[in-house]
Amino acid sequence: MASDIFNQLVDAHYTPLFRFALSLTKNSSDAGDLTQQTFFIWAKQGHALREAAKAKSWLFTTLYREFLRGRRRSERVTALEDLGPVEADPPAPEVDVVTGMDAGLVVEALQEVDEVYRAPLTLFYMQDLSYKEIADILEVPIGTVMSRLSRGKAQLRAALARKEAGQRGKVVPFQTPSARKLS
Amino acid sequence: MNNVEAKFILQGYRPDGSDAADATFSAALEQARVDPALGDWFAREQAFDRAMCAKLDQVRPPAGLREAILAGGRVTEPAGHRRAWWQHPALLAMAASVALLLGVGVAFWPKQADASAGLTEFALIDALHSETHGGHGDKTGELQAALSQPSTHLGGQLPVNFAELRNAGCRTVRFNGHEVLEVCFKRDGAWFHCYIAQRADFPALVAAIAPSLVDRNGTSIASWEDSSLLYVVVSKTGRSALEKLL
Numbered sequence: 208m209a210s211d212i213f214n215q216l217v218d219a220h221y222t223p224l225f226r227f228a229l230s231l232t233k234n235s236s237d238a239g240d241l242t243q244q245t246f247f248i249w250a251k252q253g254h255a256l257r258e259a260a261k262a263k264s265w266l267f268t269t270l271y272r273e274f275l276r277g278r279r280r281s282e283r284v285t286a287l288e289d290l291g292p293v294e295a296d297p298p299a300p301e302v303d304v305v306t307g308m309d310a311g312l313v314v315e316a317l318q319e320v321d322e323v324y325r326a327p328l329t330l331f332y333m334q335d336l337s338y339k340e341i342a343d344i345l346e347v348p349i350g351t352v353m354s355r356l357s358r359g360k361a362q363l364r365a366a367l368a369r370k371e372a373g374q375r376g377k378v379v380p381f382q383t384p385s386a387r388k389l390s
Numbered sequence: 391m392n393n394v395e396a397k398f399i400l401q402g403y404r405p406d407g408s409d410a411a412d413a414t415f416s417a418a419l420e421q422a423r424v425d426p427a428l429g430d431w432f433a434r435e436q437a438f439d440r441a442m443c444a445k446l447d448q449v450r451p452p453a454g455l456r457e458a459i460l461a462g463g464r465v466t467e468p469a470g471h472r473r474a475w476w477q478h479p480a481l482l483a484m485a486a487s488v489a490l491l492l493g494v495g496v497a498f499w500p501k502q503a504d505a506s507a508g509l510t511e512f513a514l515i516d517a518l519h520s521e522t523h524g525g526h527g528d529k530t531g532e533l534q535a536a537l538s539q540p541s542t543h544l545g546g547q548l549p550v551n552f553a554e555l556r557n558a559g560c561r562t563v564r565f566n567g568h569e570v571l572e573v574c575f576k577r578d579g580a581w582f583h584c585y586i587a588q589r590a591d592f593p594a595l596v597a598a599i600a601p602s603l604v605d606r607n608g609t610s611i612a613s614w615e616d617s618s619l620l621y622v623v624v625s626k627t628g629r630s631a632l633e634k635l636l
Contacts, residue, residue, distance in 0.1 A: 213463045225451040250463045305441040310448035338402045
């Protein structure tokens with residue numbers, strides 16, 4: 208029965224947890240380790256949590272804390288909170304551009320967003336959690352989540368625009384038999 | 391609220407509509423409905439967010455991660471006392487639940503649907519961890535008092551206003567996406583746990599009109615229904631204690 212509960216928990220949450228971890232760590236291998244570590248902590252301690260409805264928040268909170276614990280806090284993260292107001296309506300790439308982009312490229316753009324904004328933004332785009340739940344997980348006030356979403360989206364749009372420009376400017380080698388002879 | 395403030399709020403609105411019932415967004419949504427410029431911005435924002443959600447949804451964990459997590463869970467010993475697995479209270483409780491469920495399943499078959507057994511299972515597991523119960527709210531006190539009275543017979547309609555109890559802070563547990571009230575009460579020195587669900591939330595459940603009672607390993611469970619509610623009462627003090635309530 209305990210094993211069944213654990214299996215159900217893993218099946219229900221390991222994919223969104225991995226996505227969140229990937230956005231934080233920017234590395235699939237580290238994201239896998241972080242996801243695994245989160246469930247390891249559940250196996251050690253989480254069994255004390257009896258309300259199944261709270262398991263999701265517990266897992267996301269634990270993953271985020273483990274991520275913060277596992278890396279040195281950089282001064283830059285704090286400094287970014289002191290930036291000025293968000294640029295009003297930054298130029299956004301067309302939705303078609305996002306839709307046409309490879310998912311990996313979109314995730315890369317998301318990973319270029321500063322961490323302090325990236326965490327709430329990723330949780331928001333996973334759609335599993337309300338902004339109130341996101342505030343609980345990140346342990347910040349609701350207004351801060353809203354503010355970080357706003358700034359995060361602005362950075363994301365800029366990153367997507369750079370990715371799009373990079374794609375347009377990419378030179379695709381045109382190889383012909385004659386070209387190979389010349390090279 | 392001006393449009394800048396409305397945008398600040400609306401950019402936190404999930405594109406799948408999950409926040410539709412959240413009052414925080416009501417005024418801003420209404421403003422977007424009547425203000426064409428704000429409405430156009432909101433439509434673009436939602437389309438962009440929707441596209442981002444779809445892309446993120448395509449990210450898949452690497453092959454083998456699930457298996458690695460499950461394998462890790464199997465070899466991870468919970469913190470606390472180091473005992474043989476068969477001596478661990480949580481596992482014993484789980485094992486007792488399984489035994490009890492098997493009994494409940496046999497006793498209720500074929501009268502009770504699988505979904506009902508699911509609710510019973512849920513109630514049993516929750517009741518086995520009654521040390522975590524609490525926060526029943528003021529209104530629940532009246533129901534607790536009524537249930538604790540020897541003159542109150544269970545097995546029929548109880549003085550329960552589901553919505554009022556829930557809104558007043560009665561402890562709820564979530565089963566199959568719906569809230570179920572849980573009220574602990576004491577009779578003759580023994581604790582009982584009463585779970586109350588709305589029939590409308592679980593149309594597939596078929597509980598017996600007359601109380602059904604099953605006991606296994608010192609734990610007993612009674613279930614019945616009235617016109618609008620389903621009831622499950624769990625007792626850890628045996629069948630006779632539960633029978634006295636009915």
